[in-house]
Amino acid sequence: MARRETPEINAGSMADIAFLLLIFFLVTTTMDIDTGISRKLPEKQDPNVVPPILKEKNVFEVNVNRNDDILVEGDTYMQVKDLREAAMKFIDNGGGTNADLQKDKLTACTWCEGDKNPASSDHPKKAIISLQSDRGTSYAMYISVQNELVGAYTDLRNRYANKKFGKDFKKLKVAEQKEIQTNIYPQIISEAEPTK
Amino acid sequence: MSKFQKKKKGMPAVNTASLPDIVFMLLFFFMVTTVMRETDLKIQKPKLPKADQVKKLEKKSLVSYIYVGKSKDGSAGDKIQLNDRISDVKDVRSFIYSERAKHSEAEIPLLTTSIKADMKANVGTITDIKQELRDINALKVNYSTLKGSALDNVK
Numbered sequence: 001m002a003r004r005e006t007p008e009i010n011a012g013s014m015a016d017i018a019f020l021l022l023i024f025f026l027v028t029t030t031m032d033i034d035t036g037i038s039r040k041l042p043e044k045q046d047p048n049v050v051p052p053i054l055k056e057k058n059v060f061e062v063n064v065n066r067n068d069d070i071l072v073e074g075d076t077y078m079q080v081k082d083l084r085e086a087a088m089k090f091i092d093n094g095g096g097t098n099a100d101l102q103k104d105k106l107t108a109c110t111w112c113e114g115d116k117n118p119a120s121s122d123h124p125k126k127a128i129i130s131l132q133s134d135r136g137t138s139y140a141m142y143i144s145v146q147n148e149l150v151g152a153y154t155d156l157r158n159r160y161a162n163k164k165f166g167k168d169f170k171k172l173k174v175a176e177q178k179e180i181q182t183n184i185y186p187q188i189i190s191e192a193e194p195t196k
Numbered sequence: 197m198s199k200f201q202k203k204k205k206g207m208p209a210v211n212t213a214s215l216p217d218i219v220f221m222l223l224f225f226f227m228v229t230t231v232m233r234e235t236d237l238k239i240q241k242p243k244l245p246k247a248d249q250v251k252k253l254e255k256k257s258l259v260s261y262i263y264v265g266k267s268k269d270g271s272a273g274d275k276i277q278l279n280d281r282i283s284d285v286k287d288v289r290s291f292i293y294s295e296r297a298k299h300s301e302a303e304i305p306l307l308t309t310s311i312k313a314d315m316k317a318n319v320g321t322i323t324d325i326k327q328e329l330r331d332i333n334a335l336k337v338n339y340s341t342l343k344g345s346a347l348d349n350v351k
Contacts, residue, residue, distance in 0.1 A: 011216075018219040025226035034259075035250040036310060036340040041330050068350060081347050135320030139264075140245045140349040142319045143339055147247040147346035154249055194323050 037146055042190075058121050060090040060129045064145060066136030080144045087129060087152035089114060091185065096122030111160055111184065124156075124185050132192040146189075153187045160184055238282050239265040239275045242314040246344030253338060258306050260295040262288065264313035264321055274314075274321040285321075288328040312340040315349065 062083070063071040070078045072086060094112025101107060101123055109123050121127035129149055133142055154169070157180050161169040165176065172180075181187070242265040253259050263277040275282050278291040296304055309329060313322060329337065 015212075015216040015219055018216055018223055022219055022223045022226065025223065025230055029226055029230045034253045034256065034310075034340075035343060036253070036338040037247055037249055038251045038308075038336070038338045041326055041335040041337060043333070043335065044330050080350055133319045135318060135323065137319040138315065139313050139317040139319060139322060140315035142322070143245040143247055143341060144346040144349045146339070147249050147341075150249040151346075194319055 064133040066134040068141040083148040093120040247341040285324045308336040
């Protein structure tokens with residue numbers, strides 16, 4: 001009896017099958033967005049706690065109304081693009097002297113490059129940015145303002161990191177980053193309840 | 197001279213035997229990177245604002261998503277979607293509790309809430325959600341944004 005060879009399976013259509021699957025996955029793939037601005041909400045306060053008294057000059061007030069206009073420090077209308085610079089100028093002012101800051105166990109800000117204007121913030125650790133928006137403010141505007149304020153801190157931290165360590169803040173070691181975050185330029189952005 | 201046959205004219209066909217391999221390689225790449233969407237959007241797809249101070253969300257399993265946008269039929273007002281249905285602000289609380297139930301005790305402080313809101317949404321809606329989150333101590337939030345200049349949001 002003649003030896004019968006098993007016929008080979010035709011693999012020619014393999015490519016077609018693979019293409020079909022490939023196209024299916026190409027179509028169904030959604031590149032999900034997973035980036036965003038991270039913020040930490042404040043913890044719920046005991047209603048009996050008296051809020052600490054702040055000096056007016058240490059608060060940088062930003063108001064956004066329902067027409068998406070920005071009012072800074074209660075008297076200046078500003079565009080979003082100018083907000084970052086204004087916030088940086090405020091945080092980096094460092095107007096306080098050793099004597100002023102003694103009771104808070106701080107010393108004058110030696111790394112600040114601001115104008116040392118006595119009418120503006122004393123120290124980056126005391127500088128508070130207060131953001132108040134209206135319920136009718138658009139989310140886009142809200143995010144832009146938040147982004148610029150966070151950006152002001154990022155820029156300052158980067159400047160300090162570059163000067164002291166010669167590299168960007170992101171590339172520093174965790175301990176160095178922590179040090180900058182807590183003692184050099186802590187991010188203090190407070191959000192007030194929106195106006196109705 | 198019969199030993200030397202006349203050379204055949206014309207180009208030889210390109211060998212396509214490795215084509216399936218290449219296609220398979222691509223196929224595997226897409227299979228591995230594909231994330232199947234877990235929830236269907238019941239609202240209009242939110243048009244996210246842009247920002248440049250962005251952070252990447254690290255662990256996907258620790259993130260719960262809240263969508264805010266207009267409803268599909270175009271009626272006024274912002275709608276909030278949790279999981280698969282349009283809900284009320286008050287339901288945020290139970291939503292977070294149910295998300296917490298899926299994780300171990302140690303992971304609970306690491307849970308992040310990602311808010312995917314439309315550019316045209318009102319801050320009031322977002323604030324209401326934030327207030328609910330504060331009440332139940334879910335303090336880590338992430339406002340989902342695209343990468344880009346924040347100045348493009350307002351023109």
